[in-house]
Amino acid sequence: MRTTWEKLVQYVGTTYGQDISNELQNKVTVTLPEPTHSPAVMARHAIREQMIRVGQANLQQAREAQRVILEAAVAANDADAPMKLAILNNEIAQGDFEQNEEVPIVTSESEKTQYSNDWRSYRERTTQLTKYRGQAFSLILGQCTQLLQDKMKQDTDWTVVSTSYDPLSLYRLIERTILAQTDDQYPFATIYDQELAFYSFRQESLSNPQWYERFNTKVDVGEAIGVTRQHRVLLDYVAMELHTQAFATLGAAEQEAVRTDAEERYLSYAFLRQSGIQHGNLKTDLQNDFTTGDNRYPRNRQQTLHLLDKYSKTVLPKTTQSEGTSFAQKGGKGTGNGNKADKENANKERKKKPFDKEFWKDKKCFNCGKKGHPSPHCPEADGDDDDKSQVKKLTKDMKSMKKAFTQLSKTKTQGG
Numbered sequence: 075m076r077t078t079w080e081k082l083v084q085y086v087g088t089t090y091g092q093d094i095s096n097e098l099q100n101k102v103t104v105t106l107p108e109p110t111h112s113p114a115v116m117a118r119h120a121i122r123e124q125m126i127r128v129g130q131a132n133l134q135q136a137r138e139a140q141r142v143i144l145e146a147a148v149a150a151n152d153a154d155a156p157m158k159l160a161i162l163n164n165e166i167a168q169g170d171f172e173q174n175e176e177v178p179i180v181t182s183e184s185e186k187t188q189y190s191n192d193w194r195s196y197r198e199r200t201t202q203l204t205k206y207r208g209q210a211f212s213l214i215l216g217q218c219t220q221l222l223q224d225k226m227k228q229d230t231d232w233t234v235v236s237t238s239y240d241p242l243s244l245y246r247l248i249e250r251t252i253l254a255q256t257d258d259q260y261p262f263a264t265i266y267d268q269e270l271a272f273y274s275f276r277q278e279s280l281s282n283p284q285w286y287e288r289f290n291t292k293v294d295v296g297e298a299i300g301v302t303r304q305h306r307v308l309l310d311y312v313a314m315e316l317h318t319q320a321f322a323t324l325g326a327a328e329q330e331a332v333r334t335d336a337e338e339r340y341l342s343y344a345f346l347r348q349s350g351i352q353h354g355n356l357k358t359d360l361q362n363d364f365t366t367g368d369n370r371y372p373r374n375r376q377q378t379l380h381l382l383d384k385y386s387k388t389v390l391p392k393t394t395q396s397e398g399t400s401f402a403q404k405g406g407k408g409t410g411n412g413n414k415a416d417k418e419n420a421n422k423e424r425k426k427k428p429f430d431k432e433f434w435k436d437k438k439c440f441n442c443g444k445k446g447h448p449s450p451h452c453p454e455a456d457g458d459d460d461d462k463s464q465v466k467k468l469t470k471d472m473k474s475m476k477k478a479f480t481q482l483s484k485t486k487t488q489g490g
């Protein structure tokens with residue numbers, strides 16, 4: 075499923091553009107930001123707005139003072155005072171209304187054109203994103219087998235998903251149908267199996283990017299069937315760190331943020347803990363730093379991947395097969411693995427061992443042909459005495475056989 079989804083994202087990005095590709099890649103609904111004026115325009119507008127507000131306040135203050143005078147004139151039976159007071163009251167009401175109205179931003183012609191172009195691009199991108207969502211929905215659905223479509227249609231959310239033409243909603247339904255498949259399984263067994271597979275998963279020979287991708291797949295599979303890794307002790311730890319108070323005392327929004335943070339940190343630690351032995355230095359150093367009061371543990375899986383790539387690796391010992399070592403020591407030249415220094419050392423060791431001089435007093439050495447010592451103790455032997463001794467012995471034996479064969483031939487000839 076992950077492989078198919080990656081290919082779809084690449085195709086959609088190439089065909090429909092970056093907005094819908096970004097949405098499918100990150101699996102988060104893209105909300106395009108509305109255009110805004112440049113910082114220079116907004117700074118100039120702030121100064122102008124402040125000046126206008128001060129002028130409005132001054133006018134309202136003067137009107138209030140004039141109203142007091144007119145109210146006194148009305149009380150003194152001034153014939154013109156009631157009309158003037160009514161007009162003034164209308165001006166005061168109009169002034170209050172204007173004070174609550176936004177001050178329009180004044181721009182130059184070039185700034186107005188740029189702002190208008192930004193809004194036109196925004197409207198086009200929004201329209202295209204809505205259009206491409208529907209096309210991506212149809213494309214994804216078309217990649218589903220008929221069996222998968224039939225299973226999804228049995229889901230209670232199918233009607234909502236099929237009418238929304240939202241590719242992310244369809245993805246979540248596909249994920250739940252393919253990855254979960256828990257309708258005919260005991261839910262406790264399903265969760266146990268998923269957790270067992272998650273905690274027993276190790277990096278082994280995977281590269282760091284492969285480890286990161288497949289670890290996240292394990293997490294996605296768990297989330298698809300509702301697995302959560304939120305523990306009370308971790309929620310309290312993060313709540314105290316971020317808000318200096320217990321998790322239970324936080325508001326709903328703060329609790330949700332703490333839950334997300336705590337679970338991501340836990341997954342990051344599992345990602346680190348279950349990585350290969352080549353990252354032993356990193357694991358040890360992080361633990362030692364925390365023991366001394368310096369918490370350097372990564373807070374998300376992306377940071378963990380960065381440390382796995384950049385931190386110095388543990389040097390792993392090279393292993394050799396014992397059979398090969400033994401063969402190289404005993405094989406001599408014939409093995410192709412012999413070492414001259416090793417042979418010389420072995421010969422020295424053999425020469426140190428005593429031999430039966432009485433037995434060898436009348437026997438010849440295969441190396442030099444002299445009597446009184448065996449070939450391993452021959453004073454004329456070099457580092458390859460074993461090989462030379464064997465060659466000389468074979469040569470001597472061949473000469474003896476040749477001589478015997480010649481003598482036998484002569485005997486037969488004379489007898490004939």
